[in-house]
Amino acid sequence: MSELVERVDERDEVLGVVDRDEAVRHGWVHRVVTIVCRDTTGRILVHRRPDDVSRFPGMYNWLLGGAVKVGEPYPDAAAREFKEEVGLPGQPRFVLKFLCPGVVCPYWNAVHEIVVDQPVRPDPAEIAWYAWLTEDELADLARQETFVSDGRDALTRYLTRSIPT
Template sequence: MAELVERVDEEDHVLAVVERGEAIRHQWLHRVATTVCRDPEGRILVHRRPDNDSRFPGRYNWLLGGAVNVGETYEAAAARELAEEIGVHASTRLVFKYLCRGAISPYWLGVHEATITQPITPDASEIAWHTWLTEAELRDAIRSPTFVPDAQEAFTRYQALADPPELPRGE
């Protein structure tokens, strides 16, 4: 069954319900929610996408997430994606949202944070490999062309935050 998303405008107001593939094909704005996962030491979870993934196969990313479902909030989508991708139920908090022009298509990107205190169980269909990096290590690694391009832009914006909010704790 096709994944349904809300087509939105330049101000993130809902225009219609469409299939995600159609939104990408027609370059229609839709919503994506992601999460920066940190461990209690402040390191950031980095993962590699599976080689057979339809979007950015074999590329690295520091964000976990996906499309916001119809009627779902960014925060709910971010929490749902954490459960689906790494098997963790944790509180997420929106840090910032921006209109991402995207390497494949444009979308509104909600970037959240969560502190992960429990063991993770990555879904092999979503994550081929993972590790925890310090922010300095990630800053060096993310310049590589092996990272998802949209993740590089989001990291630049994330780094520009003067005083990131306190991170929520895993539940």
Template sequence: MCVVDEWVERVDGRDRVLGVVTRREAIREGWLHRIAVTVCRDDRRRILVHRRSEQVSRFPGLYEVEVGGAAHVGESYEQAAARELAEEMGIRAQPRLLFTFVNRSGLSPHWLAVHEAVVPEPDAVVPDPGEVAWHGWLTEPELGSALSEWHFTPDSREAFSRYLAFRRRGE
């Protein structure tokens, strides 16, 4: 599979734009850039989990709790989250931004914006087979077991832990 590089905004520790670089450069140099992810829930409060395709360049075959990717140049976190949901899962929704933090797990440090979306028709999710090998809806106890037994991307555990803490605070 041919990997096409993305243009992203290099940002500082306060999430201010410093310039435009390729995502490959940002990863190689350890420069902060922006990633937007969404935790999807259905009306029964189950959480969407998926396994990445073996063909993707980053973390092939690993599971994820969130759906997302890099924010393109000039794109807000919310725009990036909505675009990634549509591209990867066929979900048309406007995710709600919950919080951002500098995530140092994964390939390189990045600002991670965590969103939430309620998916009213979980059976209508149509993943891109080039991106997603499997998907399913898990209850929180099921997901807790999966997080200790399955191989997840480096972002998944920290992002989901912070997501649960955010929800518990009732924000």
């Protein structure tokens, strides 16, 4: 058994609790939280996944994150995943949520953002390499085949979202 997640519907309402591997195998929608990490100059943390991970090995992404645990609110999941992946505490701010068709299976993606003013300490089991890129540099990288396609979809939504005034 891997980890338990909540199987949800197209309105993000809970249908039940399932094993995440089972959700993936059957294409059941579940919840994922992702985090955009920016530095104080506005650059975005971009990373390459390790070659030995099960999902998207060796591919580039700009989002940190993972599955939301059973009963865990999105903001708590974002804070937990951020600390696990870059070794810093923080409370990411919610930006947008959308139903992602996903390469592996569909999921609700709650995208959050955080600005850091200290060095990140990435977990090597999660991040093999990283750099800070401008939005334009990130957009160029996202066009490459070695970029996680779900991340490409989220990037388009993130950069074109309407910002309240």
